Amino acid sequence: MTRFITSSFSHLILLIGILIMVIPVWMIFASSTHTSSMINMNGLQMFLGDSFYENYLRVLLYKGGFFKEITALKMFFNSFIMATGVAILSVITSLMAAYALVYYRIKYATLLFWIIFITILVPLELRIFPTYSVMAELNLVNSYFGLIVPISASAIATLFFRQFYKTIPDELLESAKLDGANTWRFFVDFLIPLSKTMIVAMLIFMFVFGYNQYLWPLLVTTSEQYWTVVMGLKMMSGSIVHRFAFVMMSMVPPILIIIVLQKHFIKGVFQDK
Amino acid sequence: MSFLDLKNVTKIYPNGTKAVHETSLSIDEGEFMVFVGPSGCGKSTLLRMVAGLEDITEGDINLDGKLMNEVDPSERDVAMVFQNYALYPHMNVYNNLAYGLKNRGIDKETIEQKVNDAAKLLQISDYLQRKPSMLSGGQRQRVAMGRAIVRNPKIFLFDEPLSNLDAKLRIQMRLEIKKLQQKVGVTSIFVTHDQVEAMTLADRLAVINNGIIEQLGTPIEIYDNPKSLFVAGFIGSPQMNFLDGNLKNKTLSAESFKIKDIISDFEGDVTLGIRPEHLSQKENGLINLKVDLVEQLGSDNLVYGQLKDKKDFCYRCPGNLIIEKGSNLSLNIENNKYYIFDKSTGKRVN
Ligand SMILES: Nc1ncnc2c1ncn2[C@@H]1O[C@H](COP(=O)(O)OP(=O)(O)OP(=O)(O)O)[C@@H](O)[C@H]1O
Numbered sequence: 262m263t264r265f266i267t268s269s270f271s272h273l274i275l276l277i278g279i280l281i282m283v284i285p286v287w288m289i290f291a292s293s294t295h296t297s298s299m300i301n302m303n304g305l306q307m308f309l310g311d312s313f314y315e316n317y318l319r320v321l322l323y324k325g326g327f328f329k330e331i332t333a334l335k336m337f338f339n340s341f342i343m344a345t346g347v348a349i350l351s352v353i354t355s356l357m358a359a360y361a362l363v364y365y366r367i368k369y370a371t372l373l374f375w376i377i378f379i380t381i382l383v384p385l386e387l388r389i390f391p392t393y394s395v396m397a398e399l400n401l402v403n404s405y406f407g408l409i410v411p412i413s414a415s416a417i418a419t420l421f422f423r424q425f426y427k428t429i430p431d432e433l434l435e436s437a438k439l440d441g442a443n444t445w446r447f448f449v450d451f452l453i454p455l456s457k458t459m460i461v462a463m464l465i466f467m468f469v470f471g472y473n474q475y476l477w478p479l480l481v482t483t484s485e486q487y488w489t490v491v492m493g494l495k496m497m498s499g500s501i502v503h504r505f506a507f508v509m510m511s512m513v514p515p516i517l518i519i520i521v522l523q524k525h526f527i528k529g530v531f532q533d534k
Numbered sequence: 535m536s537f538l539d540l541k542n543v544t545k546i547y548p549n550g551t552k553a554v555h556e557t558s559l560s561i562d563e564g565e566f567m568v569f570v571g572p573s574g575c576g577k578s579t580l581l582r583m584v585a586g587l588e589d590i591t592e593g594d595i596n597l598d599g600k601l602m603n604e605v606d607p608s609e610r611d612v613a614m615v616f617q618n619y620a621l622y623p624h625m626n627v628y629n630n631l632a633y634g635l636k637n638r639g640i641d642k643e644t645i646e647q648k649v650n651d652a653a654k655l656l657q658i659s660d661y662l663q664r665k666p667s668m669l670s671g672g673q674r675q676r677v678a679m680g681r682a683i684v685r686n687p688k689i690f691l692f693d694e695p696l697s698n699l700d701a702k703l704r705i706q707m708r709l710e711i712k713k714l715q716q717k718v719g720v721t722s723i724f725v726t727h728d729q730v731e732a733m734t735l736a737d738r739l740a741v742i743n744n745g746i747i748e749q750l751g752t753p754i755e756i757y758d759n760p761k762s763l764f765v766a767g768f769i770g771s772p773q774m775n776f777l778d779g780n781l782k783n784k785t786l787s788a789e790s791f792k793i794k795d796i797i798s799d800f801e802g803d804v805t806l807g808i809r810p811e812h813l814s815q816k817e818n819g820l821i822n823l824k825v826d827l828v829e830q831l832g833s834d835n836l837v838y839g840q841l842k843d844k845k846d847f848c849y850r851c852p853g854n855l856i857i858e859k860g861s862n863l864s865l866n867i868e869n870n871k872y873y874i875f876d877k878s879t880g881k882r883v884n
């Protein structure tokens with residue numbers, strides 16, 4: 262009986278927590294399906310209206326910005342390129358960095374690792390001007406390359422992969438060697454499949470990280486053609502329902518990525534056990 | 535030159551540990567060699583140098599007429615079975631066996647043929663599609679063996695492959711390894727610290743202590759004729775009894791008895807070694823044993839007790855003899871089977 266009470270109590274707390282998080286989002290969504298005059302007169306709405314298609318289609322296709330040359334659709338495209346680029350590139354670089362740190366006979370590998378690690382304390386915002394001037398010198402302002410590369414070396418992902426590699430028993434490498442695997446084959450045939458779960462987790466993490474970037478894209482792009490969704494949130498002008506619709510849509514890609522990749526993630530976790 | 539030749543091989547680890555001292559050893563083709571010794575004596579180090587997993591500090595290793603010192607492990611054509619098996623966790627059993635063949639660029643059909651043959655030999659055909667995590671300890675052991683066999687290497691190296699198994703399975707696998715090795719005929723080195731395993735498996739045995747091979751020979755040679763105190767104490771179960779004594783004018787005085795006409799010119803303090811199984815009861819025998827404890831093994835009894843000077847002593851007798859706790863036994867050494875060692879150096883003197 263007491264167990265029933267405590268478990269219902271914790272469920273209650275969880276439910277309240279969920280409601281606190283979900284209700285505002287729901288209100289924005291519900292409001293975004295009404296007309297703007299309705300919202301202006303009656304405030305935020307709890308129930309769905311009937312202007313969903315109208316509002317969302319207009320937001321997607323409306324040419325915004327100062328020069329009226331970027332649509333929300335293009336912003337989603339830009340954000341997707343940037344987030345995917347950051348995710349893939351940072352996973353590749355940190356996989357390789359961790360491999361070198363753990364398996365190569367580097368003299369000061371631990372020291373090197375900690376030097377990489379403390380870059381966590383120096384976020385992009387702190388080194389933004391030097392980074393910008395490098396990009397400007399290389400003529401990479403206003404390019405996807407310029408958007409992606411400076412934030413694609415992840416110390417955190419390197420840390421995770423390194424710690425994981427360190428748990429792999431040496432005998433595995435040794436028997437692979439005796440089976441004729443060279444350095445590259447060991448990386449491809451062993452480390453990558455063994456860290457599949459972690460790779461997926463890092464892809465999700467870095468995708469969301471890349472998607473959420475605001476200051477860097479703002480600085481490194483001057484052409485509206487390179488605006489991202491998060492920049493658009495700030496720049497978009499228009500009526501309140503259209504902004505709400507845009508906010509709602511901006512949440513979709515990260516959620517989608519999590520849903521799509523989570524399957525592999527969970528499958529991986531269960532298979533390993 | 536024999537098949538595998540170690541010449542003055544020394545290993546000093548970067549931290550200064552000298553694990554192997556100037557060891558020389560020759561192993562013939564098809565021979566089953568066992569390295570046995572206590573923990574930390576350098577058995578694994580020696581084996582890993584043969585595999586190429588450790589650099590050789592000094593000396594030469596020749597395999598099949600080729601100098602191996604600078605040859606990469608992937609090029610040596612040796613196979614190793616590790617204590618924890620080191621199976622590839624993300625590959626199924628089939629791919630575990632096939633991986634080494636794939637790396638050699640062997641075509642698919644030949645690989646399939648070889649894997650299936652090896653699987654049949656080891657009775658793991660039913661598990662080929664399973665991942666190692668879904669196998670029992672004994673099955674994993676077989677897969678590890680299969681991975682070695684399938685490549686048909688020049689030499690098999692085993693580093694305590696049975697120590698993770700329970701006692702019964704261990705004895706069974708021990709037999710199977712020996713049979714398999716005889717069937718396949720591949721030169722093998724087997725590392726263990728279990729002297730029963732060593733005795734039963736070996737064609738020849740190398741007893742290693744502190745990075746040095748103390749004695750090399752067939753199991754029976756080593757049992758019958760240990761050259762040092764260490765070897766005498768290490769091989770044989772229960773352990774040999776050791777008594778302090780003194781040798782002078784070919785007469786040994788130990789405990790409360792004397793043995794005359796010893797064939798040795800050594801004079802000084804010695805250790806007398808007597809195996810528990812080389813004793814028999816006789817009236818007015820040399821040794822008087824007060825029995826503390828009797829372990830009945832069925833075929834044998836192990837009788838533990840003390841001598842006059844409170845020294846612990848063990849006597850092994852046939853299981854049909856009934857021996858009472860607290861009784862006094864009078865024992866003689868059978869056929870002069872005793873071993874005398876120089877107390878200071880541990881070298882055999884008789
Ligand atoms: N990588 C290493 N660095 C430094 N010293 C080492 C290293 N590996 C082993 N040693 C030392 O070398 C000696 C021999 O080690 P080895 O592993 O060969 O022993 P072993 O006979 O296999 O023992 P066990 O039966 O416990 O496996 C030991 O004293 C050990 O501490």
Ligand SMILES: [Mg+2]
Pocket residue numbers: 577578579693
């Ligand atoms: Mg060892």
